[in-house]
Amino acid sequence: xxxxxxxxxxxxxxxxxxxxxxxxxxxxxxxxxxxxxxxxxxxxxxxxxxxxxxxxxxxxxxxxxxxxxxxxxxxxxxxxxxxxxxxxxxxxxxxxxxxxxxxxxxxxxxxxx
Amino acid sequence: xxxxxxxxxxxxxxxxxxxxxxxxxxxxxxxxxxxxxxxxxxxxxxxxxxxxxxxxxxxxxxxxxxxxxxxxxxxxxxxxxxxxxxxxxxxxxxxxxxxxxxxxxxxxxxxxxxx
Numbered sequence: 001x002x003x004x005x006x007x008x009x010x011x012x013x014x015x016x017x018x019x020x021x022x023x024x025x026x027x028x029x030x031x032x033x034x035x036x037x038x039x040x041x042x043x044x045x046x047x048x049x050x051x052x053x054x055x056x057x058x059x060x061x062x063x064x065x066x067x068x069x070x071x072x073x074x075x076x077x078x079x080x081x082x083x084x085x086x087x088x089x090x091x092x093x094x095x096x097x098x099x100x101x102x103x104x105x106x107x108x109x110x111x112x113x
Numbered sequence: 114x115x116x117x118x119x120x121x122x123x124x125x126x127x128x129x130x131x132x133x134x135x136x137x138x139x140x141x142x143x144x145x146x147x148x149x150x151x152x153x154x155x156x157x158x159x160x161x162x163x164x165x166x167x168x169x170x171x172x173x174x175x176x177x178x179x180x181x182x183x184x185x186x187x188x189x190x191x192x193x194x195x196x197x198x199x200x201x202x203x204x205x206x207x208x209x210x211x212x213x214x215x216x217x218x219x220x221x222x223x224x225x226x227x228x
Contacts, residue, residue: 004155034216043117043204043221089156099144100169101217103156 002027006090006104013080013111021075021107023090028068031094034101035064035075038087048075052094080111115139117220119205125226131193134223136205138187144168144208145188146217147180151201159203162188195227 003026013019023033032051036044048057048064050073056065063076077084087108091101118137126132138145147159159178160170164185173180177196182188192199202224206217 032216036219041224043119044206044219046216046218049216091156099161100146100158100172101148101156102158103148105155 002030002092002102004090004092004102004104006088006107008107009105010108011110013109015080015082015111015113017080017111018076018078019080019109021077021088021090021109023073023075023104025071025073025092025102027092028071029094030068030092033064033066033073033090033092035062035073036089036091038089038106040086044089047088077109080109082111082113084111085109117205117207117218119203119220119223121223122221123224123226125228126195128197128227129194131191132195132225134190134192134203134205134225136188136190136220138205138207139218142207142209142218143185145182146206146208147188147190148204148206149201150204151198156204159190192225195225197227200225200227 005024007022030052034049035047037047038044050057050066061078066073087106089106091103093101124132143164145162148156150156158172161168162182165182179191202222204222206219208217
């Protein structure tokens with residue numbers, strides 16, 4: 001059974017800092033890994049999708065890496081802004097079941113001015 | 114293109130009542146998924162449709178939950194009778210058929226409160 005863990009559970013940083021969010025998973029047989037952002041009361045917005053054959057993906061100030069063999073992914077946010085404040089969720093697809101995502105509990109990020 | 118649409122956005126019902134949630138996926142997406150997040154827990158898978166067929170319903174908590182997808186278009190999730198522990202946010206997502214390498218698009222969710 002796939003299990004996904006995100007560390008830290010919460011993070012508070014001043015504006016401008018670079019930060020790293022961590023995600024680990026127990027079953028390395030994944031198809032892909034996706035990072036989402038959730039704002040309070042809103043749905044999930046996909047940030048980055050990394051295929052199992054890829055090592056990293058970049059979008060703007062965001063960079064996600066994947067080390068499938070060790071069951072780890074990191075989301076790097078450069079030059080954080082107050083607008084980055086949200087819950088960040090890591091989800092893996094695959095393992096023993098086709099299609100479904102297994103989520104971590106998320107990291108609540110607060111960037112203060 | 115229009116995204117995944119869910120309604121209602123909020124629902125408050127009494128224990129024992131029935132509630133029906135609806136999800137309209139992105140047009141052309143054959144895969145439709147239901148997930149939910151209960152207070153303090155991670156988002157968990159409920160079930161997966163491919164067109165109108167249930168591909169995987171291993172996450173459905175019990176037989177009080179009934180999901181349908183008529184004609185392979187929109188889907189409904191009915192909870193009957195609702196219990197207090199059913200409270201949470203119910204998310205719907207869709208993706209392209211056969212696109213294992215593609216990501217999901219999620220709706221904004223339905224926040225269900227059972228009192």
